[in-house]
Amino acid sequence: MRAALMRILLANANTTEAVTAICAASARAVAAAGTEIVPVTPRFGPAIISSRAENAIAAHGILDCLAEHHEGCDAAILAVSYDTALGAARQLLPIPVIGMTEAACMAACLLGGRFGLVTFSSADLYREVITAHGFAQRLSRIAIVDATPYDAASDPDAVARKVVIAARSLAAEGADAVLLGGAALAGIGTRIQAEVPVPLVDGIAAAVKLAEAMVGLGLPKPRTGGFAAPVGRASLALGDALAAMLARR
Amino acid sequence: MRAALMRILLANANTTEAVTAICAASARAVAAAGTEIVPVTPRFGPAIISSRAENAIAAHGILDCLAEHHEGCDAAILAVSYDTALGAARQLLPIPVIGMTEAACMAACLLGGRFGLVTFSSADLYREVITAHGFAQRLSRIAIVDATPYDAASDPDAVARKVVIAARSLAAEGADAVLLGGAALAGIGTRIQAEVPVPLVDGIAAAVKLAEAMVGLGLPKPRTGGFAAPVGRASLALGDALAAMLARR
Amino acid sequence: MRAALMRILLANANTTEAVTAICAASARAVAAAGTEIVPVTPRFGPAIISSRAENAIAAHGILDCLAEHHEGCDAAILAVSYDTALGAARQLLPIPVIGMTEAACMAACLLGGRFGLVTFSSADLYREVITAHGFAQRLSRIAIVDATPYDAASDPDAVARKVVIAARSLAAEGADAVLLGGAALAGIGTRIQAEVPVPLVDGIAAAVKLAEAMVGLGLPKPRTGGFAAPVGRASLALGDALAAMLARR
Amino acid sequence: MRAALMRILLANANTTEAVTAICAASARAVAAAGTEIVPVTPRFGPAIISSRAENAIAAHGILDCLAEHHEGCDAAILAVSYDTALGAARQLLPIPVIGMTEAACMAACLLGGRFGLVTFSSADLYREVITAHGFAQRLSRIAIVDATPYDAASDPDAVARKVVIAARSLAAEGADAVLLGGAALAGIGTRIQAEVPVPLVDGIAAAVKLAEAMVGLGLPKPRTGGFAAPVGRASLALGDALAAMLARR
Amino acid sequence: MRAALMRILLANANTTEAVTAICAASARAVAAAGTEIVPVTPRFGPAIISSRAENAIAAHGILDCLAEHHEGCDAAILAVSYDTALGAARQLLPIPVIGMTEAACMAACLLGGRFGLVTFSSADLYREVITAHGFAQRLSRIAIVDATPYDAASDPDAVARKVVIAARSLAAEGADAVLLGGAALAGIGTRIQAEVPVPLVDGIAAAVKLAEAMVGLGLPKPRTGGFAAPVGRASLALGDALAAMLARR
Amino acid sequence: MRAALMRILLANANTTEAVTAICAASARAVAAAGTEIVPVTPRFGPAIISSRAENAIAAHGILDCLAEHHEGCDAAILAVSYDTALGAARQLLPIPVIGMTEAACMAACLLGGRFGLVTFSSADLYREVITAHGFAQRLSRIAIVDATPYDAASDPDAVARKVVIAARSLAAEGADAVLLGGAALAGIGTRIQAEVPVPLVDGIAAAVKLAEAMVGLGLPKPRTGGFAAPVGRASLALGDALAAMLARR
Numbered sequence A, B, C, D, E, F: 001m002r003a004a005l006m007r008i009l010l011a012n013a014n015t016t017e018a019v020t021a022i023c024a025a026s027a028r029a030v031a032a033a034g035t036e037i038v039p040v041t042p043r044f045g046p047a048i049i050s051s052r053a054e055n056a057i058a059a060h061g062i063l064d065c066l067a068e069h070h071e072g073c074d075a076a077i078l079a080v081s082y083d084t085a086l087g088a089a090r091q092l093l094p095i096p097v098i099g100m101t102e103a104a105c106m107a108a109c110l111l112g113g114r115f116g117l118v119t120f121s122s123a124d125l126y127r128e129v130i131t132a133h134g135f136a137q138r139l140s141r142i143a144i145v146d147a148t149p150y151d152a153a154s155d156p157d158a159v160a161r162k163v164v165i166a167a168r169s170l171a172a173e174g175a176d177a178v179l180l181g182g183a184a185l186a187g188i189g190t191r192i193q194a195e196v197p198v199p200l201v202d203g204i205a206a207a208v209k210l211a212e213a214m215v216g217l218g219l220p221k222p223r224t225g226g227f228a229a230p231v232g233r234a235s236l237a238l239g240d241a242l243a244a245m246l247a248r249r
Helices: A017-030 A052-069 A086-092 A100-109 A123-132 A149-154 A156-172 A188-195 A203-217 A240-247 B017-030 B052-069 B086-092 B100-109 B123-132 B149-154 B156-172 B188-195 B203-217 B240-247 C017-030 C052-069 C086-092 C100-109 C123-132 C149-154 C156-172 C188-195 C203-217 C240-247 D017-030 D052-069 D086-092 D100-109 D123-132 D149-154 D156-172 D188-195 D203-217 D240-247 E017-030 E052-069 E086-092 E100-109 E123-132 E149-154 E156-172 E188-195 E203-217 E240-247 F017-030 F052-069 F086-092 F100-109 F123-132 F149-154 F156-172 F188-195 F203-217 F240-247
Strands: A006-011 A035-040 A075-078 A097-099 A115-119 A139-144 A177-180 A200-202 B006-011 B035-040 B075-078 B097-099 B115-119 B139-144 B177-180 B200-202 C006-011 C035-040 C075-078 C097-099 C115-119 C139-144 C177-180 C200-202 D006-011 D035-040 D075-078 D097-099 D115-119 D139-144 D177-180 D200-202 E006-011 E035-040 E075-078 E097-099 E115-119 E139-144 E177-180 E200-202 F006-011 F035-040 F075-078 F097-099 F115-119 F139-144 F177-180 F200-202
Touching (some): A006 A052, A075 A086, A075 A203, A086 B052, A100 F100, A200 A203, A203 F100, B097 B100, B100 B115, B100 B177, B115 B156, B149 B156, B156 B177, C006 C017, C052 D240, C097 C100, C100 C115, C100 C200, C156 C188, D006 D017, D006 D203, D052 D240, D097 D203, D100 D203, D100 E100, D115 D156, D200 D203, E017 E035, E035 E203, E052 E240, E052 F086, E052 F240, E075 E086, F006 F052, F052 F086, F052 F240, F100 F123, F100 F177, F100 F200, F115 F156, F149 F156, F188 F200, F200 F203
Parallel strands (some): A115 A139, B006 B075, D115 D139, F075 F097, F115 F139, F177 F200
16 A cells, blocks of 8 residues: 555534534545545634634634644645735745635635635625735635525535526626535535636645645745745644744754 | 723733733823723733734734623723734724734825834745734835834834934835834834934834724724624633623623 | 814815804814814905816915914814815814815825715816815716705705605715715715615714814824925015914014 | 917916916916916915925815906916915816926826825925826835025025935836926926936926816716806805805806 | 828738738828828738738738838838737837837827727737736726627627727726727727717727827937847848848948 | 656746756756656747846747646746746636746735845846735845856855845845745755845745646636637737637637
8 A cells, every 4th residue: 555645634624523424525525546534623713713803803713723733744735715824824834825815715726817706795805815915806706695504515416506596697787707605515616616617726726736845845834024934933722733833943 | 089081901912921011101201191000911822923824823812811801991002013903803802903014004095195114134924914003005115124122122222323323214115104013113203303304113102002093982892794793602712701702692 | 161172174165154163063073073163255356166267266265264374273274075175184283184076085095085076056066176186986976856955945845855866876876985075065975874785974074073182192294395384485474474474484 | 460379268276466477477388379377366375385283274275266267368367376276266267277396297108107296395285186087006215305495585595406316216217207296396397308317297387288188189068976166156255256156057 | 293201111910911900000090181092912821810820820821921021111010900020020020110009099198198999809919918018007807799790791880889888888987088909990989989978999090190299309229228129140040031131230 | 777757847038048958957956756856948039038028028938938848737836937928827727826926926925924035136126026916015125145146156155255244134134935036046045044144045946846836736727707718719919829829719
């Protein structure tokens, strides 16, 4: 039995393990033959992030989790729609870190000019993260589908039909690609792609392929500037692994 | 003895109590007669935030701290240069929340067109927070003074001279006001103002006056949208007060 | 009888004294105990500014008026929706000058992410002034209420209902706060706030509290740059006070 | 003797007639064979605008002047570097109105990508007017020449050499054209063009040619929106012609 | 018989000569008495550009055509809605080059604040060219008229009515001017102007008048920077005139 | 012998085959085990693109070349610093198309906040392409190394030292990554990486890994909008393959 050629840490920022499992399944579906996906869930934090307060709290949780589990991995994926703590994780870890929404934006940009986004809620936070990543000019519109993650689990066909309608509407308005936002939509893209005239971009899938690409490039981490790893920083009452990464010299 | 007319919670995001004390002193120096300043320091987190990883961790710490201590206060000030977790705190708390750098930017905008900033380091994080607040077009330049907080404590006159030189240089280039960034520069503005031809804006002072102004306006918190308080949110292993604020119905 | 602790000049740019009086009443309703409001109206200019030509003419009128009346005051408020001549007044006067729309924008930014505006007309000029102040990214939408200032006076309840509908609609679209634009809406916020789920920001109220805040900060005026007072400037056929302020050495 | 085919009103916003005369001479030097230049100077206002307070006052002066003198003219040029009251004049007058700096920016954009500006002072106000016109992205840098209008009159060769050096420097940094700012530089472009490797754009010249172009297009003025002429507006103590234009029905 | 005072090359980027002829007729209708219009059509390329691939191919065609025919002309107009190869043509040719859409944007900006655009299709490409020229902030909306160039030829009155409705709608939303996009709408402005309350700007007409204006200014071409003519560049298998212009020393 | 798992077309836009060969070597150095690189050079166009005129001409050349050679390939890379005709190629081809500079920008964004660029010349065109791709805010500065492609070939060590100095300077100013621009710098990154404290991003390498990533994602091409393939378009005197792609139904 051959060992993995590449190990990608897939870190959730929500503390709901079922969501981690869904994302891990999506990741494995597109990972290259020799890529192993290592899913992890934070020890503390919001069950499901749905607002900026929860997102700010979850930043600590995912950093604690990444500090604990990144050793032996070649790259890390943030399996959370809001790319929670992305910049901080990039600074902290010695390996490439990819956010699923940033990855989806980049994939969409490589496919056309403007992209739409379909999600169940939280247009506000999505818009903020897309703006913070510099892709606001490329975002045509966020379409909110009137459904819940529970609907997606209990009546997936009905939800899929709603997503098709929303995605077609975005395409008709000029979107060249459509992002599917949120774990509840994971894997749906493949099923409905044939019914939508523009590519449907899944954030987890995009993040896996960009993580593989960055590992393949083999570039070092910055040793100076705002993304260089912290050195010799004191802290109070943090998890051992995280405190150790801050304190390293 | 008369009770306070107004109580302003002053929350640090660093876990270094000495810094909290400096900020509290600055706040008290400008607070109105009936305003009481209530300084608090987080239970966990980085000693002194100096990078984006520490800033992300500290967001949780300050929210935990605000959740614990805001009762009985009329407004809260984030006494941390990076306005750590400002949006999250605004969503979470039932009272106005003012960030010291956002407050300083607004005060500077009320005084002229463009403003500079003098700090000891971290131009990167300052620029990001100022940009996120929408004031990038107003920022003329960030001048880094070659000194440390320790220098500021041990040889304040030498540091003051360096700040004067930097502030004059910013004014000569067109800044109509100069922000003094970081707790290490707290209180210095008053001493050197006479030697600088443009106003020197202290973030803590600006935050106190804006907090008083917002309390005076007496406006309610949004009950809908991204800044409405969280309702009925589950979480794992958070502090009691913070978990309770998320879970409230 | 105690003298005022602070005197705030409230200068209209319209030459209609009734509007000045309405604004002064709004200002007094929120002013601190020791704050005296000093209302003034220009000697010449448009009765009610409703377009850019009138606004440009009124700039001279309000500057003439401020020059005439600012002595003995601690700050000045421009009681005109378009913040007419705001930058010029800041340069000219030795005291802080606050525009009511800039103040309302800042208060709204301290309450949430994006804000809407309800007005009777002139969306164009409002958008320009908000853009010029750097808040275009924060403005969600301007809602025009189909009513006139005369309606507001003759059937205030009917107008109030229309404003409630417009403000709710802005909130539903994502505004975290709503600005009430124009003297005709002065004072309406307090009455209808309970019916709207986001804070209603009154420009005069915001301006008074920010003026008090800036007086409290006690910062000097810039002595260099584009906001330093004019020195030794010749002029032709201007009012005595204004000509004298330009000519000062 | 043939009457003029086209009459262009050239209105100064400064009350110094000598400056009007210089601008008129520049305008006549490039005007088409059948174009007559009609120079006018305001009845009141700053002698020479050098700051935002004077500029705001001068807006009234130039509007009063345009109202008085525009009859019988086919277009108007604002012969003032800051395009004082440009939008207001466009709204007020029934004929095309061209600002000399906006015209210079457009001419420069038709010649290349980015342009620099050489002036004696007031970089601040120039940058604001260029930004307000939407050309900030095209402006490479403003070079301040250390000279006064008096130097330009008393030792024009020395000043010309300084302008050549500044313009060459802008070209070396990437400017594809250089604007000459201010009446004191009027006419200098022709003399020194051979010594500078990029085109030198004179605002008055550009304004004359754009005014002729707009007259040639023969387009009507907007009858709706923010640039439609004022209708039935009351005013107090304004000049007769201006008051009449506001009051027209 | 008098020779032309000015010769303007009107180069199409489409290879359909009928379109060139329509544009030439529009140009002649507004050209000054002494201006001769010299229409030319490329030797190769798309019949009618309708997408970015065709536009990229047509760039070569129009440059080849301009290289072949510009001698003896005083200026060149690109008679193609997308201003195909505008920057490249400006660099290549020794004479002023004007794009019809850039010219229309400038004329619209000289008439008011924001402008709309009416076209049959291709909103995408129009938006890109207007954005590239820096006028995105001035564009209010692009209205697509449901008609084809064939309809415009076969039932011009029906198409004219649709254009009137679209233009009125843009004006009602706040456009101060409306651009008519595409050769199929050439000449329609004059016919329907009376029915629309804001000026209708024809790109060919605007380009002719701006070309005459730039010739009148008599400015030299940049000799340095990105718009200086190519010098001594080798190429493979290009048309003789174009290869020669690249190779010149 | 196993057939390639993936074939990537590497198309130059310059007609100099030696440059194609250098790029192909760089591409092969990072391509995955099963990836075959298929280098092609246009039949006509500039030898080496160095200005916007040549770039516009080369757009046709590379599209002609892509049309001729893309069959049997899974993705295409534009091996030209200016990403010549990138949008057009994306529209035209049925496979993913990656530009080397866009790819380098994305890789740099995944590594930190801002990036610098080192090149021998043409800062102007680089800035335009980076701006057009939406990464202008991320670009810290373009550093021009005083060297020629000939120097790079004849004295590579001297050039490498200059590149090290430029890259270190960009890092010291705050760049978190540095792009190496131009074929002349291909392969140099690996050699000097150890001497520079931030990652050096090679455009060809980044393009290969992003091309592999996009092929791995397996998303379809848009069937509607501005990036859908042309259908039934007539053209004149184009290459057979290109004409056929435009004419397809």
